[in-house]
Structures are given as structure tokens and as C-alpha cells.
Amino acid sequence: xxxxxxxxxxxxxxxxxxxxxxxxxxxxxxxxxxxxxxxxxxxxxxxxxxxxxxxxxxxxxxxxxxxxxxxxxxxxxxxxxxxxxxxxxxxxxxxxxxxxxxxxxxxxxxxxxxxxxxxxxxxxxxxxxxxxxxxxxxxxxxxxxxxxxxxxxxxxxxxxxxxxxxxxxxxxxxxxxxxxxxxxxxxxxxxxxxxxxxxxxxxxxxxxxxxxxxxxxxxxxxxxxxxxxxxxxxxxxxxxxxxxxxxxxxxxxxxxxxxxxxxxxxxxxxxxxxxxxxxxxxxxxxxxxxxxxxxxxxxxxxxxxxxxxxxxxxxxxxxxxxxxxxxxxxxxxxxxxxxxxxxxxxxxxxxxxxxxxxxxxxxxxxxxxxxxxxxxxxxxxxxxxxxxxxxxxxxxxxxxxxxxxxxxxxxxxxxxxxxxxxxxxxxxxxxxxxxxxxxxxxxxxxxxx
Numbered sequence: 001x002x003x004x005x006x007x008x009x010x011x012x013x014x015x016x017x018x019x020x021x022x023x024x025x026x027x028x029x030x031x032x033x034x035x036x037x038x039x040x041x042x043x044x045x046x047x048x049x050x051x052x053x054x055x056x057x058x059x060x061x062x063x064x065x066x067x068x069x070x071x072x073x074x075x076x077x078x079x080x081x082x083x084x085x086x087x088x089x090x091x092x093x094x095x096x097x098x099x100x101x102x103x104x105x106x107x108x109x110x111x112x113x114x115x116x117x118x119x120x121x122x123x124x125x126x127x128x129x130x131x132x133x134x135x136x137x138x139x140x141x142x143x144x145x146x147x148x149x150x151x152x153x154x155x156x157x158x159x160x161x162x163x164x165x166x167x168x169x170x171x172x173x174x175x176x177x178x179x180x181x182x183x184x185x186x187x188x189x190x191x192x193x194x195x196x197x198x199x200x201x202x203x204x205x206x207x208x209x210x211x212x213x214x215x216x217x218x219x220x221x222x223x224x225x226x227x228x229x230x231x232x233x234x235x236x237x238x239x240x241x242x243x244x245x246x247x248x249x250x251x252x253x254x255x256x257x258x259x260x261x262x263x264x265x266x267x268x269x270x271x272x273x274x275x276x277x278x279x280x281x282x283x284x285x286x287x288x289x290x291x292x293x294x295x296x297x298x299x300x301x302x303x304x305x306x307x308x309x310x311x312x313x314x315x316x317x318x319x320x321x322x323x324x325x326x327x328x329x330x331x332x333x334x335x336x337x338x339x340x341x342x343x344x345x346x347x348x349x350x351x352x353x354x355x356x357x358x359x360x361x362x363x364x365x366x367x368x369x370x371x372x373x374x375x376x377x378x379x380x381x382x383x384x385x386x387x388x389x390x391x392x393x394x395x396x397x398x399x400x401x402x403x404x405x406x407x408x409x410x411x412x413x414x415x416x417x418x419x420x421x422x423x424x425x426x427x428x429x430x431x432x433x434x435x436x437x438x439x440x441x442x443x444x445x446x447x448x449x
Contacts, residue, residue, distance in 0.1 A: 033431060034066045036125070036132035038147060040117045040140050042071035042094065043318060044083055048261060048346040049140045049164050051318065052228060059424035061091040065431075068131060069094045070124050072117045097124070114141025125151050134199075134434050135159035142167035143187075149194045158434045160200040165266075166211060166342045173338045174265050188215070195219045199434035202226050202427070207341035207367045224430050229423040230349035232415050237355030237407065238326040245323035249311065254285040255397045258328035258356075261347040263292035268334040271361050273301060274386030275393065280307050284393060289313045289324055325354040329403060330378075330396055334361035335368070337383040352377060352414040357406035359392055361385075377410025 037057055041050030050071070057067050073083055073096050087094050097120040118141060125135075129151055137148045137159060148159030168187040171177050177184050195201055195216055201223045203209050213220040240246040246256075257276075263269055276286045286309055288298070295312070302310045316324045325331070331351035335343065340363040348368070351358050358378035362368045369380045379392045396403040 032133070033435060034131060034133045035060065035068070035136055035431065036128065036134075037067060037069045037136045038071075038121050038125070038144060039069070039138040040072045040114065040144070042069060042096075045072075045074040047140070049138060052346060053138065055229070055231065055420050056424055056427060057092050058090060059420045060428060060431075063424070063428055065091075065428075067092045068128065070097070070121055070128075071095070072097050072120075095124070097121070110141070114143070117141065118144055118147065122147050122150065126154075129155050129157055132157065134431055136162065136431070138162045139164050139167065143190075145194045145198075146190060149197055152197055158199040158437075159197075160202065160430055160434050161194065161198050162202045163208065163212065164204065164343075166208060169211065169215075170266065170339055170342045173342060192216055195222075198222065199437055200224060200430045202430060204228055204344035204346075205341070205367050207365075208344065211341045224426070226423060226426045226430070227418055228344065228346040228349050229418040229420055230353040230414060231420050232353045232411060235322050235325055235350055235353035237411065238323065240327060240329075243323055243327050245320065246327035249287070249313070249327070251285060251287070251327050255283060255330075255393075256285045256287055256328040257330045257332060257359075257393060258287050258289070258325070259332040259334075260289040260325060260350075261345075262290055263288065263294045263298060265293050266336050266339040266343045267292070267294065267345075268336045268361050268383050269294050269298050271381070271384055271386050271389060272332060272334060273298060273305075274384075275389040276302075276307060276309055277305060278386060278390040279393060280309050282394070282397075284397065285309055285311065287311045287313065287328065290315050321350070325350055326356065328354075328356055329400075330393060331356050331358050332361070333358060333368070335363070335366065337363045340366055349414060349418050352410040352418070355407040355411045357396060357403045358410060359389060361389065375410050375413035377406045377413060 037053060039049065039053050041047035041053075043050055043054045053069070057069060061067050069092060071094065083096055084094075085096055097117060121144065125147060135148050135151065135157060137145045139145065139162065142165060145159075145161045148161060151157050152159055168177065168184045172179050172184060195212070196219060198219075199222070201212070201219065203212060203223060203225055204227055206225055209223050209225050212223055240252045240256075243252075246252045259272060272286070276284075288295070288310065291314065299312055313324075331347075331354065333345045333348045333351060335345055345368075348358065348360070352375070358372065360366075360368050360372055360378065360380045361383060362380060364382055366380075372378050372380050381388045381392070
């Protein structure tokens, strides 16, 4: 055998051995992940964050991960206020604490209820930390990640944070507190310690990553952008003529514009109302499904204006969503300009799955504009551009084939980028890296002792 052939053979064997070791180590890591998920909202609560976590843990469980979820009794959007204290869903164990219903729907009520849940979650983790080797915490409620930091200090348990919303930034943007307020400064200091000690930080958009990295540049490398998702095998296009929900609410023969989800302080409902006012004498039906801080005000304004083209419905059971989301001809998504880069509208992804075109109201700098353009699935409009939104609705009303084409394109884009299988693998990689990096640190420390 020639020398160069011998060298090539040895090199190939060396590479193959390293790959086999890496694959074996990855498999061992996957089998060894024992995950605790801490989040206040979880089904049967209708909150979008809870539904996303529910789907995420199911897909992670299918990959062989042992999972415990500690959550609260329904307390945000629900029909039944009671759920089992302990239950199992596949390989996922779910434990629920009690919940408080103080001043429901008001900021101070949500704050107090969130604090009470956080205290119960802390007590739970003090008892249950041995059953886990990594924590996954959400910002629901926004101060929940402090538990990960405290448990890490006490027991060296690694933790990963999902930032659904950026606080105190949102509170400042909405004028709840000022930027110079002592509470805001204290919150930012605590955030810095939490993010510095986290093994991973997940945000839902590139804009959120830029915002967090700008505030805390030293943690930029540990921030992962993992967008939300929807299951295209669960939410599938249904013709309105074959949709019982559309028949029930007399939507089959009407061009229907749907807003489904939270009508909260971070959502622009004003532009939607102004567009509906311009279209009040045309055969266009607006349907708003859900709740939120702005819902009652919107209903009052609709009544004061004497608009008859609005229908308001409460949150729907999860099993109804495949029908309610497809009982329309256009879906609306809106983000208030003041909270751009601070939140991400999860309703966008289920709208894409429904196979309907999407109209997004957002600031000119929003990442949503590029997403909608790439997907070729609808239109984007500046906050306050009710004229542009109304004209887009008229266009789709007159050209049904254009709407159908946009809907198909959006669904295909979702299938290529934002399915539970694709997204759960991204979360798995972050969790795996958290354990690997924590093990590497522990090994390094053992060698230095």
C-alpha cells in the first residue's frame, strides 16, 4: 500500500470514529435529559403560550425526554376553572397548583396572581429539583425566570428561559412605569443576573434578539431565535361550505375577516376598527374571537358607531380551532407600534396553517414584513393605515383566486419553516447544549480541584 493511500485510510478511520463517538454521545445525552417545565398557563387554559408549551412538550416527549410540567389551574382564558391536580399525557407528567382569581382581567390582578404562582413554583422546585437535570422556564408570568436563577444558585441546576415578552420593556412602552422608575431599574438588574447565569435564552424573533442583545450585550452568544409554530396536520384548510362553524354563525356567504386571539394592550385594534368603519356599507363581516384588555372597549366603540359588521365571540375550545380559524376569507394579525420587538403574535402561525391569506398591521421596521413578503401570503400595513387595509380587503373580496393563492403559499411556507417537528428539534438542540455545557463546566471544575 502506498504511503498516501495509507494516510487517507487512517484519516477516514479517524473521522469515522469521531463521528460514531459524537453520535453515541448525542444519543446518550438525549436519553438522559430530564426536563422540568415551569409555566403558569397550560391547557385547558386557552392562553396561546400554554397551548404552544403543550405541543412542545409532547414532541419533546416523543424524542425520549422525561418531562414534568408544573403549571397552574386555569386562570386566564377558560371554560372549566378546574383541571386535575396531577395527570399524565403520554410521557409527560403535569402537576397543577392552586390559582388565585383576584381582580381578573386587570393588571394588578394578573400581577398578584402571577406572584402567587411564582411562589408556589419555587416551593415545588425546592422539593422536585432532584428529578430534573435541566429547567425550562417561560416569561408567563414575566418574573418567573427568577426561579431558575435561585435553583441554579442552590443546586447548580442548569436552566433555559423562553422570553415570550420582554419586561420591563413592555411595561415602559405601555406607560405603566417610567424608564427611570426604581422598579424598572431593579427589574433590569435582576434580568441581567438571570440571563448571565442561564445556559440558554430563547426569543421568538430576530427583533427580540436585537432588543435583548442591545440591553445585555454580554449574553448575545447564548440567545437563540426560535419562532412559534402551528401544526398543519391539525389545522387544515376547510371550505366554508363544509365548515359547521361557518354555518353556525352565518359566515358561509359573507366575506369574513377574522381576528382570533388576545385583544390586549400590545395589539393594534384601532386600525382594524377604522377599516371596518370604512367598509360598513359593503358585504364584509368582521369576526373577533377571544378576550383581552381591549375587547370591552372595542365592543363599546362598535356600539357607539352603530356598526353592524362586527361579531364578537369568546375564546373557543382547542378542538374547535381547526373550524373557527378556517371560517374566514382573511386573517388579521396586529402589533402596536409601541411594543414592536417586545412581543411576537403567535396567532400568525395558526393563521398560516389555515390556508387563508393574512393581513398584518405592524410598524415599518417589523420583521413580520419580511416574513410575509417571503411567504407571499398576504399584505402588511403601517399602524394607522386603515385605508390601505380596507383597500386590501376590497381587493381580496373582488379577487377570490388571489386570496386562495396567498393562502396556499402561506401554508406551504409554514410547512417548510414552522411545524412542531422542526421547532421542537431546535428546542431539543438548545436543551442538549445546556446539559453539555453544564457538564463541561463541571468537568473543568473537577480537574482544577
